Amino acid sequence: xxxxxxxxxxxxxxxxxxxxxxxxxxxxxxxxxxxxxxxxxxxxxxxxxxxxxxxxxxxxxxxxxxxxxxxxxxxxxxxxxxxxxxxxxxxxxxxxxxxxxxxxxxxxxxxxxxxxxxxxxxxxxxxxxxxxxxxxxxxxxxxxxxxxxxxxxxxxxxxxxxxxxxxxxxxxxxxxxxxxxxxxxxxxxxxxxxxxxxxxxxxxxxxxxxxxxxxxxxxxxxxxxxxxxxxxxxxxxxxxxxxxxxxxxxxxxxxxxxxxxxxxxxxxxxxxxxxxxxxxxxxxxxxxxxxxxxxxxxxxxxxxxxxxxxxxxxxxxxxxxxxxxxxxxxxxxxxxxxxxxxxxxxxxxxxxxxxxxxxxxxxxxxxxxxxxxxxxxxxxxxxxxxxxxxxxxxxxxxxxxxxxxxxxxxxxxxxxxxxxxxxxxxxxxxxxxxxxxxxxxxxxxxxxxxxxxxxxxxxxxxxxxxxxxxxxxxxxxxxxxxxxx
Ligand SMILES: Cc1cc2nc3c(=O)[nH]c(=O)nc-3n(C[C@H](O)[C@H](O)[C@H](O)COP(=O)(O)OP(=O)(O)OC[C@H]3O[C@@H](n4cnc5c(N)ncnc54)[C@H](O)[C@@H]3O)c2cc1C
Numbered sequence: 001x002x003x004x005x006x007x008x009x010x011x012x013x014x015x016x017x018x019x020x021x022x023x024x025x026x027x028x029x030x031x032x033x034x035x036x037x038x039x040x041x042x043x044x045x046x047x048x049x050x051x052x053x054x055x056x057x058x059x060x061x062x063x064x065x066x067x068x069x070x071x072x073x074x075x076x077x078x079x080x081x082x083x084x085x086x087x088x089x090x091x092x093x094x095x096x097x098x099x100x101x102x103x104x105x106x107x108x109x110x111x112x113x114x115x116x117x118x119x120x121x122x123x124x125x126x127x128x129x130x131x132x133x134x135x136x137x138x139x140x141x142x143x144x145x146x147x148x149x150x151x152x153x154x155x156x157x158x159x160x161x162x163x164x165x166x167x168x169x170x171x172x173x174x175x176x177x178x179x180x181x182x183x184x185x186x187x188x189x190x191x192x193x194x195x196x197x198x199x200x201x202x203x204x205x206x207x208x209x210x211x212x213x214x215x216x217x218x219x220x221x222x223x224x225x226x227x228x229x230x231x232x233x234x235x236x237x238x239x240x241x242x243x244x245x246x247x248x249x250x251x252x253x254x255x256x257x258x259x260x261x262x263x264x265x266x267x268x269x270x271x272x273x274x275x276x277x278x279x280x281x282x283x284x285x286x287x288x289x290x291x292x293x294x295x296x297x298x299x300x301x302x303x304x305x306x307x308x309x310x311x312x313x314x315x316x317x318x319x320x321x322x323x324x325x326x327x328x329x330x331x332x333x334x335x336x337x338x339x340x341x342x343x344x345x346x347x348x349x350x351x352x353x354x355x356x357x358x359x360x361x362x363x364x365x366x367x368x369x370x371x372x373x374x375x376x377x378x379x380x381x382x383x384x385x386x387x388x389x390x391x392x393x394x395x396x397x398x399x400x401x402x403x404x405x406x407x408x409x410x411x412x413x414x415x416x417x418x419x420x421x422x423x424x425x426x427x428x429x430x431x432x433x434x435x436x437x438x439x440x441x442x443x444x445x446x447x448x449x450x451x452x453x454x455x456x457x458x459x460x461x462x463x464x465x466x467x468x469x470x471x472x473x474x475x476x477x478x479x480x481x482x483x484x485x
Pocket of ligand 1: 213223224225226227228230231260263264266267268270327328329330332333336358360361362363365366367369370373
């Protein structure tokens, strides 16, 4: 038999591993895993597995008329393949390449060795615009365009080979999830939802994309919201890019759509970096930042992740992402800036916590962005966001803040941005007391901003930072790119 192993590519269209496996007329097993190691991993939470389960259910609905099934098993892939191999002949396993966290990378190394030992062919296919085995970015953009613009092989489900006749014992570890009503609201997984979201974006929502991209409330409507579908592969980045190309033939749409397309390019650019330097999950990409002296402070970490920092926009973002799995780019960057610059905390615990919250957790983008926003690359401009300024500029009418921090509802908008500015008279007037109704700010933002700026700008001049910045530029950026962009 042949096997297609679905790995963060939960779709039936633009799926080269599936298409290739279908060319042979031998029984075909479709399988995906929720791995016990990942169930315990600090990057993941139930919201991710629910999304996967919904994605598989959607696929199975489409497969039902063709008597095929995608099995979702709670099991480690190597256990499953070993068990199967004892009684069945596996000719080949087809999958996409995965640019994942350390533990999935190690799992793939172990499996590759096992497949070789057992003489099972493992046919891996390029995923996204990420090219495996590159040493630098020479020709990468050209390769990216070639991949994105290549024609998509249509998959005719009526030609799916039959599934192998296997004992039900192989499938006893079906993944189940106890779905209580938690009051949490997430985007629902599945190819159908992905296409609905893509249609609604390209048909209508994109018109205000550039205008609302940084607004915490309006970005929820006017950004594409494709990120979880791309992260879990309900739609391929190539399908999105080709839709963009088709839509941009209308000149009126070009400004918004080109703005959007640059993000599609960044998506792969960040994952490519991670593919080429996965150690950035564990340490600063620039060796010169190893001893920056950032702290671990559990009480402060707890204040941040429960949304009780005393900074209304920070608290609103934290509470919102906990409940919905999504906040926009600028708010993500601001949160990391607050945590690492203003609180001067190590980025790792927060990277884990936010990964658990983001329904769209994509290791390559997540770690690349964490490194950049916490200013440890040595090649990017240092950005220290002031959460009060962000609040006044991007949530001027405080609609977003009040949705998530209702305890400030008694105050007029200017004071919602800065509740510590309430005079004793205003506290009486609005029946509001700082420290009782809402926490006092954790830090003096002017002071902490100044400290971070001084240390980080000083660090940029460090010879070790400069030396490694040169290496990073050479390895991860287009030839000729300068420092500080
Ligand atoms: C600290 C931090 C962590 C992040 N972690 C993730 C993550 O785990 N997964 C993830 O998909 N994005 C991550 N991002 C990038 C970005 O915030 C999200 O991709 C975006 O907010 C998703 O919303 P959207 O789909 O509506 O985006 P749109 O603006 O509609 O963009 C379309 C697609 O382009 C890609 N994209 C958009 N912005 C970026 C960017 N700045 N860098 C790279 N790719 C981008 C995404 O795939 C996105 O779905 C992170 C950003 C920061 C600052």
